[in-house]
Amino acid sequence: MGPLMHGHDWAATPLGPMEGWPQDLRATVRLMLRSRQAMFIGWGPDVTFLYNDAYLNILGPRHPQALGRPMSEVWPDAWPQVRDLVRRVYDGEPLLQEDLRIPLVRHGVAEDCYFTFSYTPIADEAGRTGGFLCIVAETTSAVERVRAEAEVRRANERLRAEGERLRALFRQAPGFMYVWRGPDHVFEMANDAYFDLIGRRDIIGKPAREALPEIVGQGFFELADQVYAAGEPFVGEGMPARIARRPGAPLEERFVTFVLQPIRDEQGQVMGLFVQGSDVTGMKRTEEALRESQQRLHIAQDAGGIGTFELRADGMLAVSPEFCRLWGIGERPLVRLEELVALIHPDDRPNLNTLRPGQVPTDGLGYVEYRINRPDSGAERWIARRAQAVTGGRDGEGTRILGACYDITDRKCAEDALRALNATLEQRVAERTADRDRMWRLSTDVMLVARFDGTMTAVNPAWTTLLGWDEAELQNADFLKFIHPADRAATVAEVGRLKSGLTTLRFENRYRHKDGSYRWISWTAVPDDRFIHAVGRDVTARKDSEAALRRAEDQLRQAQKMEAIGQLTGGVAHDFNNLLQALSSCLTMIGRRSAEPKLAPLLEAGMQAVDRGAKLVQQLMGFARRNSLRPEPIDVRDRVLGMAGLLERAMRADIRLETRFAPGLRPIEADPTQFELALINMAVNARDAMPEGGTLSIEAENLTLGPGDAPGLNGAGLEGQFLRLTVADTGTGMAPEVAAKAFDPFFTTKEVGKGSGLGLAQVYGLARQAGGTVWIESRPGEGTRIVLLLRATARVPRAPAVSADVSADVAGPFITGARVLMVEDDPVVASSVASALEESGWTVLRAGSADEALPLLAGDERIDLLFSDVVMPGRLSGIDLSREAAILRPGLPVVLTTGYSEDVARTEGIAVLSKPYRIDTLLQALHKAVGKVRG
Numbered sequence: 001m002g003p004l005m006h007g008h009d010w011a012a013t014p015l016g017p018m019e020g021w022p023q024d025l026r027a028t029v030r031l032m033l034r035s036r037q038a039m040f041i042g043w044g045p046d047v048t049f050l051y052n053d054a055y056l057n058i059l060g061p062r063h064p065q066a067l068g069r070p071m072s073e074v075w076p077d078a079w080p081q082v083r084d085l086v087r088r089v090y091d092g093e094p095l096l097q098e099d100l101r102i103p104l105v106r107h108g109v110a111e112d113c114y115f116t117f118s119y120t121p122i123a124d125e126a127g128r129t130g131g132f133l134c135i136v137a138e139t140t141s142a143v144e145r146v147r148a149e150a151e152v153r154r155a156n157e158r159l160r161a162e163g164e165r166l167r168a169l170f171r172q173a174p175g176f177m178y179v180w181r182g183p184d185h186v187f188e189m190a191n192d193a194y195f196d197l198i199g200r201r202d203i204i205g206k207p208a209r210e211a212l213p214e215i216v217g218q219g220f221f222e223l224a225d226q227v228y229a230a231g232e233p234f235v236g237e238g239m240p241a242r243i244a245r246r247p248g249a250p251l252e253e254r255f256v257t258f259v260l261q262p263i264r265d266e267q268g269q270v271m272g273l274f275v276q277g278s279d280v281t282g283m284k285r286t287e288e289a290l291r292e293s294q295q296r297l298h299i300a301q302d303a304g305g306i307g308t309f310e311l312r313a314d315g316m317l318a319v320s321p322e323f324c325r326l327w328g329i330g331e332r333p334l335v336r337l338e339e340l341v342a343l344i345h346p347d348d349r350p351n352l353n354t355l356r357p358g359q360v361p362t363d364g365l366g367y368v369e370y371r372i373n374r375p376d377s378g379a380e381r382w383i384a385r386r387a388q389a390v391t392g393g394r395d396g397e398g399t400r401i402l403g404a405c406y407d408i409t410d411r412k413c414a415e416d417a418l419r420a421l422n423a424t425l426e427q428r429v430a431e432r433t434a435d436r437d438r439m440w441r442l443s444t445d446v447m448l449v450a451r452f453d454g455t456m457t458a459v460n461p462a463w464t465t466l467l468g469w470d471e472a473e474l475q476n477a478d479f480l481k482f483i484h485p486a487d488r489a490a491t492v493a494e495v496g497r498l499k500s501g502l503t504t505l506r507f508e509n510r511y512r513h514k515d516g517s518y519r520w521i522s523w524t525a526v527p528d529d530r531f532i533h534a535v536g537r538d539v540t541a542r543k544d545s546e547a548a549l550r551r552a553e554d555q556l557r558q559a560q561k562m563e564a565i566g567q568l569t570g571g572v573a574h575d576f577n578n579l580l581q582a583l584s585s586c587l588t589m590i591g592r593r594s595a596e597p598k599l600a601p602l603l604e605a606g607m608q609a610v611d612r613g614a615k616l617v618q619q620l621m622g623f624a625r626r627n628s629l630r631p632e633p634i635d636v637r638d639r640v641l642g643m644a645g646l647l648e649r650a651m652r653a654d655i656r657l658e659t660r661f662a663p664g665l666r667p668i669e670a671d672p673t674q675f676e677l678a679l680i681n682m683a684v685n686a687r688d689a690m691p692e693g694g695t696l697s698i699e700a701e702n703l704t705l706g707p708g709d710a711p712g713l714n715g716a717g718l719e720g721q722f723l724r725l726t727v728a729d730t731g732t733g734m735a736p737e738v739a740a741k742a743f744d745p746f747f748t749t750k751e752v753g754k755g756s757g758l759g760l761a762q763v764y765g766l767a768r769q770a771g772g773t774v775w776i777e778s779r780p781g782e783g784t785r786i787v788l789l790l791r792a793t794a795r796v797p798r799a800p801a802v803s804a805d806v807s808a809d810v811a812g813p814f815i816t817g818a819r820v821l822m823v824e825d826d827p828v829v830a831s832s833v834a835s836a837l838e839e840s841g842w843t844v845l846r847a848g849s850a851d852e853a854l855p856l857l858a859g860d861e862r863i864d865l866l867f868s869d870v871v872m873p874g875r876l877s878g879i880d881l882s883r884e885a886a887i888l889r890p891g892l893p894v895v896l897t898t899g900y901s902e903d904v905a906r907t908e909g910i911a912v913l914s915k916p917y918r919i920d921t922l923l924q925a926l927h928k929a930v931g932k933v934r935g
Contacts, residue, residue: 001052005067013048014048015044022124024124032133033052033053037054037136038057038135038138039054039133039134039135039136040052040055042086044130046071048070049066050068051066062074077102077104085097090132092129097116099115099142100114100115100117101113101143112140114143114144118135119132170189174278175193176191176276177194177275182272183225184207185224185273186207187204187208188204190203193279197254199244199246208224214242220241235259236256236259238280240253240255254279255284257277257280259276306404307325307406309323310402311401311403317337319333326405327343327374328374328376328377348369366388367386369384370383382412384405384406386403386404387401441460443462445536445537446460446466447462447536448534450479450531450532452495452499452531457475458475466538467511467512469482484509487509490509498532504526507523507525509523519540522537577916578826580915581829582826582832584916585829585833588920590603630672631671632798633793634669636665636700636790639676640679644657650684650687651687652693654694655687655696658695659699660697660700662701662702664702666702667792667793668791668792668793670769685760686729686784689732689784690731696728697726699726700725700726701724703724703789704720705718720792722789722790723789724788724789725787727785729783729784732780732783733778733784734778735780739778742776760786770790774787774788775787817841817843818843818864819862820842820845820866820926821853822847823846825872826869830846833919836922837926850868850872850875850877850878850884851875866895867895868881870896870898878897894911895929896912897913897914898912899914
């Protein structure tokens with residue numbers, strides 16, 4: 001630019017010749033021309049434009065005309081933006097303006113350019129600003145680069161936002177979506193809908209077969225493998241899948257519709273699968289339910305005889321199979337309308353609103369009835385038709401006519417019959433009324449009509465027959481007044497149920513007869529708005545039978561209980577007898593072996609204790625009916641009067657004894673000792689029950705029991721002649737629970753030491769042994785009655801005879817040196833008795849059972865006598881053994897011993913010792929038995 005500037009005609013410019021330029025201007029021009037930085041100088045009021053070579057690129061086609069021209073002409077398009085800047089610089093203010101946008105036309109193209117301008121004022125000779133130096137740096141590329149970067153950032157932000165939006169859409173999509181990567185179908189992502197389908201589980205990053213093990217074998221992974229290998233998408237419609245939605249949960253069947261879409265890389269290779277689908281389980285089940293509903297509808301139509309039809313525009317009716325069956329035509333899907341009209345009865349056609357294809361009758365379709373003649377059978381049937389017009393049909397159809405037909409022949413016949421019945425209604429009502437009146441008068445069941453307040457408005461004659469009341473006495477009376485007081489509350493409650501609309505069935509209560517007795521009545525009743533209508537049947541006989549049955553059941557239970565207790569008591573008494581026997585034998589041996597005088601009182605006390613124990617056992621045996629009894633005819637009156645003194649001594653002075661005996665009392669058969677003991681036991685109990693004094697009465701009377709008579713407890717099944725003995729006191733009485741246990745052994749309400757609890761048990765045993773029963777009648781504060789029912793006998797009582805017990809004294813000395821076979825299963829008893837016999841000079845052979853004794857009896861060893869217990873373990877008893885001994889050794893003497901009844905043995909004519917026995921008594925019995933044989 002140097003030569004160009006030196007050659008320029010500056011004289012033609014406001015600057016004038018170059019020689020006249022101010023020194024600072026010339027220096028600045030030199031600096032500008034030497035600089036490689038684009039610069040220009042504006043000088044003077046016109047801002048004459050000077051520039052260097054580096055500025056040429058900016059000027060473009062404006063060079064060289066721009067040299068020496070006013071800046072406003074050089075840059076007319078930019079001048080409006082820089083004019084104010086230039087003015088400020090001329091005011092002496094240096095300025096820096098960066099990235100200023102200046103629209104320029106360069107190379108014939110308008111473009112936005114950006115520059116950074118540094119304006120430095122240049123002083124003239126007067127020291128004022130004459131112009132300025134502007135260092136120019138075009139920043140268009142930098143600005144565009146910054147703008148491009150910003151645009152990239154904005155694009156990235158938009159892309160990120162779009163990605164977030166797409167991810168949100170992916171997550172929130174109503175259908176399930178997931179992405180698999182690689183041939184193993186590794187889960188890369190999945191949306192919420194997919195987790196709703198499979199349950200919340202950790203699947204991302206896992207192969208599909210590992211993440212969803214329950215799907216293996218269901219065909220889904222095989223399809224995915226095929227799509228991945230072939231690169232072709234697959235569409236599945238409503239495919240079933242069994243999924244465990246929770247760990248350990250049972251498999252749940254779901255139905256899914258889905259698309260398997262291959263994902264390809266830049267080279268077009270399949271790199272994964274995109275799966276999109278929806279859970280259509282609900283729709284599938286809805287479709288199934290719809291199909292089932294349609295099937296049920298068809299079944300219901302078939303079962304109900306309902307045929308359906310649709311009238312088409314071509315005059316054909318689309319009909320159901322049941323429609324064809326109703327009309328008696330061959331089954332087919334389409335029937336022409338005219339064919340059906342021809343089957344309708346001629347008389348019914350004028351009333352028929354005939355259907356016409358494509359037309360809806362103006363007077364409506366609705367319901368119509370008509371007769372048809374079935375072509376298959378010629379039968380006339382009544383048909384009801386109901387049809388309606390449906391607007392907005394399928395596939396853009398207009399109005400359609402749909403309808404149904406069903407057979408009403410039976411109903412029509414019933415209506416005809418009803419009309420015929422109505423024609424004779426008055427006559428039939430009169431007949432029914434007469435029938436009802438006859439039933440009312442002749443019924444043996446009581447009938448009533450009553451208000452809900454209990455007022456009887458009508459009763460039938462059966463009230464008089466059953467309860468003795470006249471109709472006039474019952475009319476407008478309150479039926480509650482005739483009901484047993486104990487039944488009134490339940491009756492009021494039942495009336496309340498009737499008032500609420502409920503029906504009464506078999507309600508039972510007691511009504512008072514006019515004679516004061518009560519009858520049980522079972523009621524059936526129904527209510528209406530105002531009245532109760534009831535019928536009652538007399539069930540007194542049934543109630544009495546039920547009560548008798550309950551008593552018999554109670555008696556049976558009591559008898560079974562007492563029998564069980566008796567069995568137990570008898571067993572205990574038998575074992576106790578053995579213990580007493582051992583004690584008695586041992587005490588006898590001690591007495592024989594010791595001459596110490598001081599031992600005599602102790603031994604006697606011991607023997608007395610054994611005797612007391614024996615008496616206690618006798619009482620137990622009496623209850624168990626296993627004691628040694630000697631029943632004989634007894635005159636109860638003589639026996640009681642003979643004991644009067646003893647009984648009075650057992651009472652206190654404040655207790656009076658009364659006896660009452662009916663004439664002609666029958667004798668009974670019982671053990672006299674047990675009978676007297678029972679009287680004493682009852683008298684003592686009565687005395688203890690009257691601490692304040694009172695009366696003890698003993699009464700006796702004859703009683704005859706027939707079939708079905710069962711007086712008192714345990715009397716069931718007793719028939720014949722009896723004597724009833726009643727022992728009554730005026731004492732404190734017993735509570736029911738005490739009376740129920742009074743006969744139990746060892747049961748007592750007395751203090752310790754004042755009663756054994758065996759007294760009434762012995763009374764019970766006596767009654768049962770005497771062929772009868774016993775019961776207690778008592779209430780607290782009302783005294784006690786003990787009633788014994790004892791079987792009468794035809795035998796005549798006689799004076800007591802001398803006892804023939806084997807324990808009687810035997811004249812002469814005891815036999816010694818004899819050999820006795822002793823059979824005893826109790827080792828203690830056997831040892832003690834054997835020792836006593838041996839000390840008395842006997843030789844004892846011992847056996848523990850009949851089975852052990854038989855070989856000894858069959859042998860050659862001398863045996864002079866068999867002494868055996870009756871009850872022993874094994875197959876043979878003592879009685880059986882005595883019979884075997886009579887065969888093996890005829891004439892062998894036998895003595896038996898038992899803790900049970902000796903009657904069993906006496907029937908064999910064999911002497912029996914009752915346990916416990918004394919050794920002296922045993923020796924006497926053995927001596928007597930052997931002496932008889934030896935003569």
